Amino acid sequence: MKRGLRKLRVKRFSGKGMESVEDVVAKEFPLTIVLNDEVLVNLVCFPSERKQLAIGYLFTERLISKIDDIKEAQEDNKRGIVWVRTKHKIKNLNEINKRRTITTGCGKGVTFQSGDKGEGLNKMRSDLRISPEEIQKLNRQLKTRSELYRETGCVHSAALCDRNKIIVYSEDIGRHNVIDKIIGKCLLEGIETSDSILIMSGRLSSEIILKAAVGGIPIVISRAAPTDISVKIAKEVDMTLIGFARGHRMNIYSGERRIVE
Amino acid sequence: MKRGLRKLRVKRFSGKGMESVEDVVAKEFPLTIVLNDEVLVNLVCFPSERKQLAIGYLFTERLISKIDDIKEAQEDNKRGIVWVRTKHKIKNLNEINKRRTITTGCGKGVTFQSGDKGEGLNKMRSDLRISPEEIQKLNRQLKTRSELYRETGCVHSAALCDRNKIIVYSEDIGRHNVIDKIIGKCLLEGIETSDSILIMSGRLSSEIILKAAVGGIPIVISRAAPTDISVKIAKEVDMTLIGFARGHRMNIYSGERRIVE
Numbered sequence: 404m405k406r407g408l409r410k411l412r413v414k415r416f417s418g419k420g421m422e423s424v425e426d427v428v429a430k431e432f433p434l435t436i437v438l439n440d441e442v443l444v445n446l447v448c449f450p451s452e453r454k455q456l457a458i459g460y461l462f463t464e465r466l467i468s469k470i471d472d473i474k475e476a477q478e479d480n481k482r483g484i485v486w487v488r489t490k491h492k493i494k495n496l497n498e499i500n501k502r503r504t505i506t507t508g509c510g511k512g513v514t515f516q517s518g519d520k521g522e523g524l525n526k527m528r529s530d531l532r533i534s535p536e537e538i539q540k541l542n543r544q545l546k547t548r549s550e551l552y553r554e555t556g557c558v559h560s561a562a563l564c565d566r567n568k569i570i571v572y573s574e575d576i577g578r579h580n581v582i583d584k585i586i587g588k589c590l591l592e593g594i595e596t597s598d599s600i601l602i603m604s605g606r607l608s609s610e611i612i613l614k615a616a617v618g619g620i621p622i623v624i625s626r627a628a629p630t631d632i633s634v635k636i637a638k639e640v641d642m643t644l645i646g647f648a649r650g651h652r653m654n655i656y657s658g659e660r661r662i663v664e
Numbered sequence: 665m666k667r668g669l670r671k672l673r674v675k676r677f678s679g680k681g682m683e684s685v686e687d688v689v690a691k692e693f694p695l696t697i698v699l700n701d702e703v704l705v706n707l708v709c710f711p712s713e714r715k716q717l718a719i720g721y722l723f724t725e726r727l728i729s730k731i732d733d734i735k736e737a738q739e740d741n742k743r744g745i746v747w748v749r750t751k752h753k754i755k756n757l758n759e760i761n762k763r764r765t766i767t768t769g770c771g772k773g774v775t776f777q778s779g780d781k782g783e784g785l786n787k788m789r790s791d792l793r794i795s796p797e798e799i800q801k802l803n804r805q806l807k808t809r810s811e812l813y814r815e816t817g818c819v820h821s822a823a824l825c826d827r828n829k830i831i832v833y834s835e836d837i838g839r840h841n842v843i844d845k846i847i848g849k850c851l852l853e854g855i856e857t858s859d860s861i862l863i864m865s866g867r868l869s870s871e872i873i874l875k876a877a878v879g880g881i882p883i884v885i886s887r888a889a890p891t892d893i894s895v896k897i898a899k900e901v902d903m904t905l906i907g908f909a910r911g912h913r914m915n916i917y918s919g920e921r922r923i924v925e
Contacts, residue, residue: 409892414920416796418912421925426915431870431893447870535677556889556908557867576869576891606818608837609692609708628817630837631670632692647817651679654687659675664682 405551407432407450429555429576435484436460439493449558449575452584454478456575457485459587463614465523466493470590524613527641529621531598532663535651537566538624541602542648544569549604561585561603563596563620570594578605579614586618596620607633607646616640622661624648629656666812668693668711690816690837696745697721700754710819710836713845715739717836718746720848724875726784727754731851785874787902790882792859793924798827799885800912802863805830810865822846822864824857824881831855839866840875847879857881868894868907877901883922885909890917 404410404427413426432450436443436457443466448456454476461467467489474488541564549560551574561581563571571594573584581603589596600622601615607629613636615623622643629637629646634656637644643658655662674687693711697704697718704727709717715737722728728750735749802825810821812835822842824832832855834845842864850857861883862876868890874897876884883904890898890907895917898905904919916923 411892411895411917414916414923416912416914416916416923416925418796421916421920421923426917428890428892428895428917431891535679557869557891576867606837608818629689630692630818631672631689634672634689651677653677655675655677655682656672656687656689659682662675662677662682664677 405554408551408555427554429551429557431576433483435482437484437486438466438496439488441496446577446580448577448580451575452573452588453480453483454485455573455587455591456580456584457487457587458590459583459585461487462590463583463586463617465617466496470593524616524640525619527616527619527621527643527658529598529661531566531600531621532661533566533600533622534663535653538602538645538648538653539651540567541569541600542624542626545572545602545604548572549574552604559603559605561601561605563589563594564600564602565598566600570599578603578608579610581605582611582614582618586614589618600624602648606630607644609633609636612636612642612644616642622658624653666815669812669816688815690812690818692837694744696743698745698747699727699757700749702757707838707841709838709841712836713834713849714741714744715746716834716848716852717841717845718748718848719851720844720846722748723851724844724847724878726878727757731854785877785901786880788877788880788882788904788919790859790922792827792861792882793922794827794861794883795924796912796914799863799906799909799914801828802830802861803885803887803909806833806863806865809833810835813865820864820866822862822866824850824855825861825863826859827861831860839864839869840871842866843872843875843879847875850879861885863909867891868905870894870897873897873903873905877903883919885914 407430408427414421415424434446434448472489474490477486545562552558552560558574559578559581560574562569563585571585571588573581575581596619601620602624606627607625609632612633624645626649637657643661644656645653647654668691669688675682676685695707695709733750735751738747806823813819813821819835820839820842821835823830824846832846832849834842836842857880862881863885867888868886870893873894885906887910898918904922905917906914908915
């Protein structure tokens with residue numbers, strides 16, 4: 404069985420009475436990121452690609468700005484820790500931590516006030532174009548690939564693509580983690596994101612769009628919906644934002660210049 | 665238009681070319697809870713029932729244990745703040761805050777280590793029983809009620825029910841918030857939860873099950889999936905946990921004694 408899954412016996416009711424069957428659920432794994440000898444954060448994640456998740460997290464939270472900022476990153480899988488040491492001291496870490504403390508909660512993570520959401524982010528310069536047919540094809544590829552999701556129903560999946568195919572694929576129980584894993588993999592493997600497409604299964608809330616924007620991804624697509632602030636940020640950074648991409652239908656919320664018919 | 669929604673023009677592609685249409689998205693609203701003159705947390709939520717959300721949050725995070733612990737709660741909607749003052753000082757708030765700091769992140773909120781997840785929680789004593797047909801009926805009622813979700817595709821819904829009907833209904837862009845709103849409403853309106861059923865649209869990750877367990881709800885149902893730790897907690901507190909409740913099918917992960925055929 405695939406790692407990260409757990410078999411258990413459940414009672415299944417199917418209209419014709421109850422039967423005992425074997426079912427598969429996704430594991431939740433608590434992962435601590437220790438940055439320069441201090442506990443930075445404790446994420447609840449699906450136990451795959453933990454180093455990629457940690458590095459992606461540091462990047463999309465803007466604690467590092469390039470892979471070269473990292474001196475070393477070590478995984479301690481038994482204790483569920485990724486240790487990261489940066490070359491230079493991280494400025495304002497206390498300030499950042501304080502800001503984060505107040506943003507926990509039901510935990511949609513990052514919460515700059517709406518006005519500042521896109522602050523300091525670069526505009527997307529990419530001239531990449533994609534057609535609705537290509538989007539439909541990528542959506543199908545994501546669906547085929549996300550076998551684990553189909554098995555457990557509790558996992559989000561996302562893929563970084565070019566116009567024709569998936570380049571990097573990840574899955575996690577958290578919508579945010581899955582983006583961080585993708586970005587972390589790109590950083591570790593030197594994969595350029597500036598002319599790429601992110602396609603995902605989950606809802607497009609503002610933290611997702613912020614993470615994708617920090618990652619410099621010009622086109623973001625989901626079968627689910629965006630929120631008002633997601634659309635606002637996407638417009639600010641000139642990102643192409645597509646929601647409700649299902650079959651040959653889709654809504655283009657921002658950056659329609661990158662869609663060719 | 666319903667509060668909390670925003671109209672915008674989008675390009676819709678439907679296979680027959682692109683057209684400009686009016687679409688509706690859910691608003692994201694930053695809500696700060698100030699507890700005894702200190703900022704406790706900043707939640708990103710759907711802008712309804714903010715006082716209920718704040719009080720439910722305090723309860724399910726175990727900062728208060730009953731509504732009488734609250735001296736006053738005031739809403740400042742313009743600034744997006746709920747001010748709460750408790751009768752007695754909250755012990756260990758620093759300790760709790762420190763623990764929470766490290767659990768932010770992609771923000772699945774609460775992260776006690778797996779071993780302690782159900783620590784200090786009471787077992788469910790309820791002898792409530794429900795049949796698959798009744799579950800199917802409640803599921804249909806939730807679907808009918810969650811009109812907003814259907815409109816925007818970005819909102820979770822949940823309802824506290826008895827065997828026949830919805831008693832309390834809430835919706836939010838966050839799975840966690842929606843449970844906190846339900847619990848907050850029950851506290852404010854003196855609604856007993858100890859023989860009730862929680863039915864929701866979102867995935868059953870461990871924080872959801874913890875919040876429901878703190879709320880004393882003996883039966884939790886979703887059309888989505890649980891994780892391994894959710895099932896573990898549900899078994900520990902003798903909660904009936906049902907996933908994949910779709911049409912007349914469902915999986916019973918824990919507490920099957922409350923299901924009658």
